[in-house]
Amino acid sequence: MSPVEEALELLRTRAYYADRVDWESVTDAALAVMSSGGTLREALRLAFASLGDRHSRLVGAGMRAQGELPSGEVVKGVGVLRLPGVRGEGGDYARVGREVLRRPARAWVVDLRGNTGGNIRPMLAVVDPLLGDADFLSYERRTGERVRFGNRTQAVDLTDLPVAVLHDGRTASSAEGVVVAFRGRPLTRSFGAATAGVPTGNVLCRLSDGSALAITTSVAVDRRGRRHESAIEPDEGTGDPLRRAVEWLGDI
Known part of the structure; x- marks a missing residue:
C-alpha cells in the first residue's frame, strides 16, 4: 500500500468527521x-x-522538542500561572x-494566551488541583466512546479558589481542551478573545515514508456534557484580559 493509500485508509477509518466525505471521489482525486x-x-x-x-x-517525521516551561508569580494575593504549549512527554x-x-494565593489567573497546543497531559497535570475530582474533561470519539480526564488523587486541593x-x-488544540476543562467550574470566569476553533x-x-498524519478523532466535552467543536468565546471579551481578570477576582 502506498503512503497516499495508507493515509486515506487511516482518515476513512479513524477521522471523527469521516462520514462527511465522499471517499470514492477523494481517493480518485488523490491518486490522480x-x-x-x-x-x-x-x-x-x-x-x-x-x-x-x-x-x-x-506532519513531518520529527517532533519538536519541549520549548517554554510554565511560569508565574503572586502579586497582592493573586497568582498568575502562564501555560505555554508543550511537545513530547513534557519533561x-x-x-x-x-x-x-x-x-x-487567594485566587489564580490561568493564562493560556498564545498556547498553540501539544500534549495536553502535562498541562492538565499542572492545573488539576484547581479543577477538582470530577470528570472535568472528556474526548468523545465518533463511536460515542469517551476518554475521560479527572483528578483522582488530588494531593493539593485548590478547588475553592476563584x-x-x-x-x-x-489558544489552540489541546490548550482549548484546558479551556474546556474549566468550563462549568464554580467561581470561574474567562476573559480575552475567541480561541482558534480546534478544540x-x-x-x-x-506512514511508511516516514511522515505522519495528525488525525482528528475526537471532540472535547466539558464537565456539563457539552461538546465543543469550534471556537470558544470568553465570558468577557476584552483587549486587556489580565487587568479585567484581576479586577474581577478583586470583587469576589
Missing part, C-alpha cells in the same frame, strides 16, 4: 494528483478539506507548573 507527479501533501488536500475539522494534517513541564501553584482563565485567537483531539499515525 500522485500519478501526475504531485506531492503527498497536495494529494491529501481534498481529503482534509472534505473532513472540515481544520485540525487534521500531514519538567508539570513539575515546574506545580511549583508555581504551591505559592500561597479562577480567571485567559485565552485568545492563538478537538488528534492522534499521530506514522
